[in-house]
Amino acid sequence: MQQAYFRYYPQLKPNLTAVSDLIGDRLTVRYAQLEPALQQMAQQGGKFLRPAFLLLFAGLHEHPVTEQQLKAAASIEILHMATLIHDDIIDDAPKRRGHASLQAAFGKDVAVYAGDYLFTVFFDLITETVANTRFLTVNARIMKRILNGELGQMGDRFKLDQSLLGYLRNVNGKTAALFSLAAEEGAFLGGATQKEIQLAKRIGQNIGIAFQILDDILDYTGHHLNKPILKDLATGVYSLPLLLVLPTHQAELTPYLTQQAQMTPADIKAVQQIVKQAGGVQAAQTLAAKFTAKAEAELAQLPPSASRRALEKIIEQLLKRTR
Amino acid sequence: MQQAYFRYYPQLKPNLTAVSDLIGDRLTVRYAQLEPALQQMAQQGGKFLRPAFLLLFAGLHEHPVTEQQLKAAASIEILHMATLIHDDIIDDAPKRRGHASLQAAFGKDVAVYAGDYLFTVFFDLITETVANTRFLTVNARIMKRILNGELGQMGDRFKLDQSLLGYLRNVNGKTAALFSLAAEEGAFLGGATQKEIQLAKRIGQNIGIAFQILDDILDYTGHHLNKPILKDLATGVYSLPLLLVLPTHQAELTPYLTQQAQMTPADIKAVQQIVKQAGGVQAAQTLAAKFTAKAEAELAQLPPSASRRALEKIIEQLLKRTR
Numbered sequence: 001m002q003q004a005y006f007r008y009y010p011q012l013k014p015n016l017t018a019v020s021d022l023i024g025d026r027l028t029v030r031y032a033q034l035e036p037a038l039q040q041m042a043q044q045g046g047k048f049l050r051p052a053f054l055l056l057f058a059g060l061h062e063h064p065v066t067e068q069q070l071k072a073a074a075s076i077e078i079l080h081m082a083t084l085i086h087d088d089i090i091d092d093a094p095k096r097r098g099h100a101s102l103q104a105a106f107g108k109d110v111a112v113y114a115g116d117y118l119f120t121v122f123f124d125l126i127t128e129t130v131a132n133t134r135f136l137t138v139n140a141r142i143m144k145r146i147l148n149g150e151l152g153q154m155g156d157r158f159k160l161d162q163s164l165l166g167y168l169r170n171v172n173g174k175t176a177a178l179f180s181l182a183a184e185e186g187a188f189l190g191g192a193t194q195k196e197i198q199l200a201k202r203i204g205q206n207i208g209i210a211f212q213i214l215d216d217i218l219d220y221t222g223h224h225l226n227k228p229i230l231k232d233l234a235t236g237v238y239s240l241p242l243l244l245v246l247p248t249h250q251a252e253l254t255p256y257l258t259q260q261a262q263m264t265p266a267d268i269k270a271v272q273q274i275v276k277q278a279g280g281v282q283a284a285q286t287l288a289a290k291f292t293a294k295a296e297a298e299l300a301q302l303p304p305s306a307s308r309r310a311l312e313k314i315i316e317q318l319l320k321r322t323r
Numbered sequence: 324m325q326q327a328y329f330r331y332y333p334q335l336k337p338n339l340t341a342v343s344d345l346i347g348d349r350l351t352v353r354y355a356q357l358e359p360a361l362q363q364m365a366q367q368g369g370k371f372l373r374p375a376f377l378l379l380f381a382g383l384h385e386h387p388v389t390e391q392q393l394k395a396a397a398s399i400e401i402l403h404m405a406t407l408i409h410d411d412i413i414d415d416a417p418k419r420r421g422h423a424s425l426q427a428a429f430g431k432d433v434a435v436y437a438g439d440y441l442f443t444v445f446f447d448l449i450t451e452t453v454a455n456t457r458f459l460t461v462n463a464r465i466m467k468r469i470l471n472g473e474l475g476q477m478g479d480r481f482k483l484d485q486s487l488l489g490y491l492r493n494v495n496g497k498t499a500a501l502f503s504l505a506a507e508e509g510a511f512l513g514g515a516t517q518k519e520i521q522l523a524k525r526i527g528q529n530i531g532i533a534f535q536i537l538d539d540i541l542d543y544t545g546h547h548l549n550k551p552i553l554k555d556l557a558t559g560v561y562s563l564p565l566l567l568v569l570p571t572h573q574a575e576l577t578p579y580l581t582q583q584a585q586m587t588p589a590d591i592k593a594v595q596q597i598v599k600q601a602g603g604v605q606a607a608q609t610l611a612a613k614f615t616a617k618a619e620a621e622l623a624q625l626p627p628s629a630s631r632r633a634l635e636k637i638i639e640q641l642l643k644r645t646r
Contacts, residue, residue, distance in 0.1 A: 031474040086439060090432040109413040112435060113474050116409060119442055120467035127463045131454065140450045144443035151354040151436050 009310040012055055015065050015073075019051045022074040026121045034114060037105055041081060044097060050076045050182045053207075057186030057200045059307035068129050069189045075125035075139070076182050082118035083146055085111055091235075119143070135185055142181050149173020157236030158260050160246065167243055168209065175215075176208030183207075199298050203311075206295035210318055213288040216240040220272055220281050233268055236260060240287070241280035242271070249278050292318050332633040335378055338388050338396075342374045345397040349444045357437060360428055364404060367420060373399045373505045376530075380509030380523045382630035391452050392512045398448035398462070399505050405441035406469055408434055414558075442466070458508055465504050472496020480559030481583050483569065490566055491532065498538075499531030506530075522621050526634075529618035533641055536611040539563040543595055543604050556591055559583060563610065564603035565594070572601050615641050 020043060027038045051073035058069045087093070088101040089108050095101055103111035126139045152170040156162050183204025187197045216239035219232060232239050238246070238257075246253060252274050256267045263271075275281070296315050302308050343366060350361045374396035381392045410416070411424040412431050418424055426434035449462045475493040479485050506527030510520045539562035542555060555562050561569070561580075569576060575597050579590045586594075598604070619638050625631050 029474060030471040031478040034474065034478075086435050089435055108431065110474070110477060112409050112412055112438075113470050113477070115435075116438075116442070117467065117470045117474065119439070120463065120470060123446060123463040124460075124467070127460050131459060136454060136459075137447075137450050140443065140446040144440065144447070147436050147440045147443060148353040151352060151357065151433070151440065154433060154436070155354040155357075 009052055009056060009314075011306055011310070012052055015055050015070065016048050016051060018070050019048065019055075019073045019077065022070055023078060026074070026078070026125070029114075029117055031110070034102075034106060034110060037102060038114065038118075040099060041085075041097060041102070042077075044099070046077065046081075046097060048077060050080055050178055053179060053182040053204065054186035054189075056307040056311055057183045057192070057204075058190030060187060060196060060200075060302055060305055061191050062305055062307075063191055066189070069186070071125050071129045072185055072189055073182075075122050075129065076178065076185075078118050078125065079122040079143065079146075080178060082115045082122060083150075085115035085118065087150075089115075130185070133188070135188065138181065138185070142177055145173045145177040147173075149175070149177065153237055156238075158257070159238075160250070160254065160257060162238060162243055162246075164243060167240060171209055171212045172205070175212040176205045179208030179211065180204035196302055199301055203295045203298045206291045206298070207315065207318065210288045210291040210295065213240050213284055213291070214318065217281055217284050217288070220275060233271060234261065234263060240284040241275050244283040244287075245275055245278040245280040249274060288318075332375055332379060332637075334629060334633070335375055338378050338393065339371050339374060341393050342371065342378075342396045342400065345393055346401060349397070349401070349448070352437075352440055354433070357425075357429060357433060360425055361437065361441075363422060364408075364420060364425070365400075367422070369400065369404075369420060371400060373403055373501055376502060376505040376527065377509035377512075379630040379634055380506045380515070380527075381513035383510060383519065383523075383625055383628055384514050385628055385630075386514055389512070392509070394448050394452045395508055395512055396505075398445050398452065399501060399508075401441050401448065402445040402466065402469075403501060405438045405445060406473075408438035408441065410473075412438070453508070456511070458511065461504065461508070465500055468496045468500040470496075472498070472500065476560055479561075481580070482561075483573070483577065483580060485561060485566055485569075487566060490563060494532055494535045495528065498535040499528045502531030502534065503527035519625060522624055526618045526621045529614045529621070530638065530641065533611045533614040533618070536563050536607055536614070537641065540604055540607050540611070543598060556594060557584065557586060563607040564598050567606040567610075568598055568601040568603040572597060611641075 023042045024039055027035060027042060029035050029038065054073045054076055055065065055069060058065065084096060085102050088096055089103045089111050092103070093101045094104045099105075101111070102114050106114070122139075122143075126136060130136050130139065149170045149172065152166070153174060156166060156170070180201050181204070184197055184201035187200035192200065216232075219239055220241045233242070242253075253271060256263060256271050259267060292315055296312070299308060299311055299315065346365045347362055350358060350365060352358050352361065377396045377399055378388065378392060381388065407419060408425050411419055412426045412434050415426070416424045417427045422428075424434070425437050429437070445462075445466075449459060453459050453462065472493045472495065475489070476497060479489060479493070503524050504527070507520055507524035510523035515523065539555075542562055543564045556565070565576075576594060579586060579594050582590060615638055619635070622631060622634055622638065
């Protein structure tokens with residue numbers, strides 16, 4: 001786990017270590033070499049943001065953490081890992097979390113099955129934790145929402161008439177759904193009231209959307225550390241800063257964008273400049289700030305606790321990064 | 324559905340049509356073009372063997388078919404489709420069921436997510452049908468067993484010292500597990516006794532293994548219609564006829580096999596000849612016959628019914644094809 005994140009929730013450290021151990025115990029697979037690679041992916045470099053979210057929302061009433069909560073936190077991180085492995089196949093990504101991606105190390109064949117395998121571990125864990133609650137169905141559907149987000153994004157590739165609504169719908173699926181589930185399920189497992197559980201769900205969703213918009217912005221401001229700048233653009237995935245200025249700057253942008261996958265690095269740089277000068281980054285920041293402000297206001301309605309304070313700090317930090 | 328198979332179970336035709344319709348209803352996905360392709364894959368060319376198995380075992384006590392049984396039958400066919408889609412990515416298969424495979428038609432990226440998507444439909448269906456029974460866990464684990472079979476097989480590629488036990492373990496996972504589940508779950512949903520459910524599970528497993536061995540044999544006798552002959556061999560997957568003669572014919576076979584992926588078509592033909600002359604095909608047939616005979620003996624312990632008669636005919640046919 002990346003240590004830096006613990007400054008927002010130091011109290012969680014022993015619990016996140018327990019989650020990490022739980023994950024390690026479940027990653028046994030009948031293929032020599034693959035198991036150590038999965039273990040490495042699980043233990044190193046992951047931010048454990050989603051399990052942390054689940055446990056923070058589970059702590060709203062300051063009851064002691066339960067085995068059930070730790071397992072649920074592990075299930076969400078494992079689902080996240082599964083989607084990362086399949087994303088890396090699709091992106092032909094050479095690296096993941098500082099090491100060779102599974103598909104680079106073992107080929108796409110093993111990587112397809114490895115991702116599938118983690119889906120099964122996810123379902124094992126949810127049948128062990130929430131089988132007798134409505135969260136069994138919620139969890140079964142979450143994967144579908146993530147995939148519909150990914151497929152929706154793929155279906156929109158290179159389209160010049162994407163709506164903001166379509167973008168938000170895709171982002172909601174591919175990123176916010178899992179944050180939202182972590183928050184909602186955490187609140188539920190921590191004994192929160194029905195009203196608090198609904199608030200948690202919305203907070204998770206709003207933070208998730210802000211989180212993805214921030215990621216989109218970093219693509220244009222060039223502060224991404226592990227990602228080739230504007231890779232999305234070259235593959236036809238138009239992220240928020242571009243989408244926000246596209247309707248008003250069709251004339252300048254269309255000649256570049258219609259070249260699709262044939263755009264040169266110079267073309268991509270030109271698009272980046274047009275988007276920045278047209279105010280796309282600022283407009284995206286404004287929108288992200290709206291979602292974080294919503295999350296902040298909703299968080300204020302939850303009972304005060306160490307967990308709430310940690311969540312406030314995380315949101316504050318998010319707001320800073322979108323300014 | 325392929326009509327030819329109905330001659331063994333004509334009474335099932337309306338029920339299998341209902342299963343097919345149920346599957347069609349669930350294949351809604353946020354990606355234009357992908358949905359019709361999934362529909363086509365579901366409605367055309369599939370043998371619906373696994374749903375037929377489930378419904379036949381559900382009919383052992385001749386109770387009327389239920390919505391729950393139809394949904395369970397649909398869930399198993401959908402899981403099967405999901406594994407086929409991912410298998411086609413791994414094999415770079417251009418065709419599936421007479422049409423372009425999803426990965427050939429849409430690229431591996433869409434195909435990865437399409438397979439994942441079907442996994443989620445599978446889990447939706449099982450949470451709707453068996454959530455409050457032990458079959459929730461059984462279903463959650465079945466996918467893991469299938470994947471461990473596939474990964475186990477991959478891990479053994481090009482190995483000259485594979486054991487028969489290892490082969491059976493992999494086949495058990497990758498093929499027999501799903502037949503076994505179909506039979507066991509069908510018996511359970513049809514109100515069978517605990518003893519009958521256990522028998523059903525074993526019958527499904529034995530038929531599943533015989534079914535896979537038959538497939539392996541067809542690779543050597545050259546009667547495969549839709550599959551390039553001995554493709555498995557070229558990718559290092561040594562199937563049963565070869566494995567059975569490998570220990571006694573190391574000297575002749577090793578020079579070819581150690582070339583691994585560099586084997587020419589002539590080399591592959593030479594291996595095929597050695598295996599046949601050494602009696603590998605016959606030995607595999609003998610083993611398959613043992614599994615079908617086991618299934619036959621177990622089937623005789625179940626109550627007589629139209630379902631049992633249909634199953635007996637299917638097994639008889641299997642035995643004929645292994646002779």
